[in-house]
Amino acid sequence: xxxxxxxxxxxxxxxxxxxxxxxxxxxxxxxxxxxxxxxxxxxxxxxxxxxxxxxxxxxxxxxxxxxxxxxxxxxxxxxxxxxxxxxxxxxxxxxxxxxxxxxxxxxxxxxxxxxxxxxxxxxxxxxxxxxxxxxxxxxxxxxxxxxxxxxxxxxxxxxxxxxxxxxxxxxxxxxxxxxxxxxxxxxxxxxxxxxxxxxxxxxxxxxxxxxxxxxxxxxxxxxxxxxxxxxxxxxxxxxxxxxxxxxxxxxxxxxxxxxxxxxxxxxxxxxxxxxxxxxxxxxxxxxxxxxxxxxxxxxxxxxxxxxxxxxxxxxxxxxxxxxxxxxxxxxxxxxxxxxxxxxxxxxxxxxxxxxxxxxxxxxxxxxxxxxxxxxxxxxxxxxxxxxxxxxxxxxx
Ligand SMILES: Nc1ncnc2c1ncn2[C@@H]1O[C@H](COP(=O)(O)OP(=O)(O)OP(=O)(O)O)[C@@H](O)[C@H]1O
Ligand SMILES: O=C(O)C1=C[C@@H](O)[C@@H](O)[C@H](O)C1
Ligand SMILES: [Mg+2]
Numbered sequence: 163x164x165x166x167x168x169x170x171x172x173x174x175x176x177x178x179x180x181x182x183x184x185x186x187x188x189x190x191x192x193x194x195x196x197x198x199x200x201x202x203x204x205x206x207x208x209x210x211x212x213x214x215x216x217x218x219x220x221x222x223x224x225x226x227x228x229x230x231x232x233x234x235x236x237x238x239x240x241x242x243x244x245x246x247x248x249x250x251x252x253x254x255x256x257x258x259x260x261x262x263x264x265x266x267x268x269x270x271x272x273x274x275x276x277x278x279x280x281x282x283x284x285x286x287x288x289x290x291x292x293x294x295x296x297x298x299x300x301x302x303x304x305x306x307x308x309x310x311x312x313x314x315x316x317x318x319x320x321x322x323x324x325x326x327x328x329x330x331x332x333x334x335x336x337x338x339x340x341x342x343x344x345x346x347x348x349x350x351x352x353x354x355x356x357x358x359x360x361x362x363x364x365x366x367x368x369x370x371x372x373x374x375x376x377x378x379x380x381x382x383x384x385x386x387x388x389x390x391x392x393x394x395x396x397x398x399x400x401x402x403x404x405x406x407x408x409x410x411x412x413x414x415x416x417x418x419x420x421x422x423x424x425x426x427x428x429x430x431x432x433x434x435x436x437x438x439x440x441x442x443x444x445x446x447x448x449x450x451x452x453x454x455x456x457x458x459x460x461x462x463x464x465x466x467x468x469x470x471x472x473x474x475x476x477x478x479x480x481x482x483x484x485x486x487x488x489x490x491x492x493x494x495x496x497x498x499x500x501x502x503x504x505x506x507x508x509x510x511x512x513x514x515x516x517x518x519x520x521x522x523x524x525x526x527x528x529x530x531x532x533x534x535x536x537x538x539x540x541x542x543x544x545x546x547x548x549x550x551x552x553x554x555x556x557x558x
Contacts, residue, residue, distance in 0.1 A: 164210030165189035166392050169203060171196070171217055175332040175357040177409055178213060181382055184405040185389035185397055201225055204242065204250060211243040211392050213385075216328060219283020226252035236290045238283035241388040253391060256287040259384030260354075262402065264295070267375035269322065269350040272296035277320035279303050279339045280327035284354055288324050297322070311339075318344050323363075325353040330361035335481045335505060338362040348372060356381050358481070358505035359414060365501045382406050413483040417503055419543055420512035421536060422491030422527045423520035425553040429512055430488035443488045447475040456490075460525040469496055476502050492526060494542035503546065511547035515554055 166188055168178045173192040182190040193212070195203050200218060204225055214222050219238040223229060226242060227249040233239045239252035264271065276297045278288050281304035292300050301317045303309050309317065329339040335358050342348060342363070351367035354377035360368070367374035382405045386397050416433060418426040427443055434441035445456060448471050452459055459468050473496060479487050480502050487507070493499050503509060516536060521527040526535070 165191060165208060166211050166213075167191045167193040167203075167209050168213045168215060169193045169195055169200065169218060169222075170215035173215070176215070177356065177378075177381065177413065178385060180409060180412065181385045181405055182389060182392075184408060185386060185401065186393050188392065197221060207244070207248070209244065211241065211388075213388055214240050214242065214283075216284070217282055220286070222252060226250045228252070230254065232257055236286050238286045240283070240287075240384065241391055243391050253388075254287060255384040255387035255391075256284060256380070257291060258387055259380040259382075260288055260291045261295070262383035263352065263375060263377065263380035264291070266379045267350075267352065267373060269352060269373050269375070271322050271350075273298050274321040274349065275299040275301070275317075275319060275347075276322040276324065277301050277303060277317055279323070279325045279329075281307060282326065285326040288326055288354075292322075292324070314340065315344070319347050320345055321347050321349045323348060323351050325351075325355065325361075325363055328355070330358075330363060331355045332357040332481060336362055336477075336501070338366060342366045342370065342372075350374065353377060354380060357413075357483070359410070360505050362501060362505075365504055378409065379406055382409065413506070415480060415483060415485045415487050415507045417480070417487045417489065417507040417509045418512050419489050419493055419503075419509060419546060420491065421514065421516070421519055421532070421539070421543075422524045424491070424512045424514040425557075426488040426491075426512050428557070429551065429553060430486050434486035437486065439484060439486050441486050441488070442479045444472060444475050444479060444493070445488075445490045447479065448472055448490075451475060455523070457523060457525050465526075472496075473499055473502070480506055482506075491524075491539075494539055494546055500546060509547045511543045511550035513550050513552050513554075518554065 173194050179190045219240055222239050228251040230253045233252050233254035236254050238254055240256050241253040243251050271292050274297055276292045278285050281302055289300055301309055303314055325339055327339050330337045351372055351374040353361045353363050355361050356376050356378040360376055364374045364376050383402050386402050390397050418430045420426055431441050476499055483506055516532045
């Protein structure tokens with residue numbers, strides 16, 4: 163079997179090799195390339211075909227020998243196949259991928275005023291789908307276009323917002339292209355970014371109880387169709403959901419929260435061992451970073467300094483994927499930590515009866531009654547977590 167590749171400018175964020183490994187038994191490589199290298203790369207015969215991503219989906223049109231009707235109509239190619247006679251044929255599988263995403267997220271664009279952020283190849287595909295699905299108006303916001311971020315207030319009445327820019331994408335996590343507070347009529351948010359799993363834009367929409375989705379389902383659905391071209395065989399649609407589930411379970415961090423001494427570190431290590439994952443303890447990161455024990459940091463620098471370093475360490479750990487992360491008990495004291503944890507995390511609340519909690523080496527647990535601390539924090543532990551584990555059985 164020939165090998166295949168993903169061509170783009172920067173590819174450190176891509177899950178495509180992982181996803182393609184679910185659809186077939188072929189090699190799939192990341193090929194970072196500069197624009198002037200594209201032509202030579204496409205000619206390399208060891209590759210049976212390619213996916214194309216930011217910023218080359220428009221550029222490669224002129225390098226293909228043939229282009230499918232859909233890709234030509236949209237003006238964007240994300241899949242290229244080398245035929246037996248060496249000719250390169252360009253397709254667009256993002257079109258079906260975006261339709262799949264809208265349906266999966268139950269976001270109906272019919273009759274809606276839609277704002278598309280960004281004007282690259284992915285934006286062209288999104289615009290075509292929105293028009294085909296009956297959007298009443300489609301506004302494109304780009305840095306230099308007629309509608310831009312300076313005069314975006316003209317379109318604060320948009321009902322659906324679709325982000326096709328890389329703003330907020332790994333490693334630039336935590337950024338958002340627009341402030342959702344400005345869009346009072348907003349009825350749905352779609353971010354094509356899939357790493358992180360939930361961008362700031364998506365988390366902001368969820369905080370307002372708006373329907374919102376990241377781009378993983380689109381990525382997987384377009385990859386399935388590309389893989390059908392690569393292998394010249396049909397793959398059933400059920401495979402898309404299976405692959406999404408597998409990618410989520412392999413990439414999301416398992417993040418443990420709960421009272422000091424509840425067993426986050428103990429259980430975190432055990433979970434990581436059993437899953438064959440790397441374990442990270444935020445408290446250990448802080449101690450290493452500061453070169454002091456936690457009681458010493460509290461004593462010499464105070465709690466607010468400790469919290470500042472804790473947030474920095476949390477940010478470093480949570481932009482990564484596939485980890486088991488034990489936090490300190492006070493992580494929920496700072497609202498800012500919520501988005502950091504949620505972007506790539508499944509959050510597990512470790513519960514243990516208060517009279518069983520270890521307080522040694524834990525300055526806050528020694529400075530106030532544990533039932534008072536629990537009262538102050540229990541609603542946050544509950545709201546921040548996706549599920550809980552009872553850790554009352556003796557383990558040692
Ligand atoms: N189920 C259990 N059985 C016996 N001992 C336990 C159990 N759970 C936790 N412990 C013990 O309680 C102590 C505290 O556990 P651990 O350090 O894992 O808590 P933590 O939640 O990480 O605390 P912190 O918030 O301070 O980091 C440890 O000595 C641990 O071995
Ligand atoms: O990030 C990625 O791996 C990709 C993103 C989209 O552009 C897709 O169209 C492309 O096939 C792969
Ligand atoms: Mg711990």
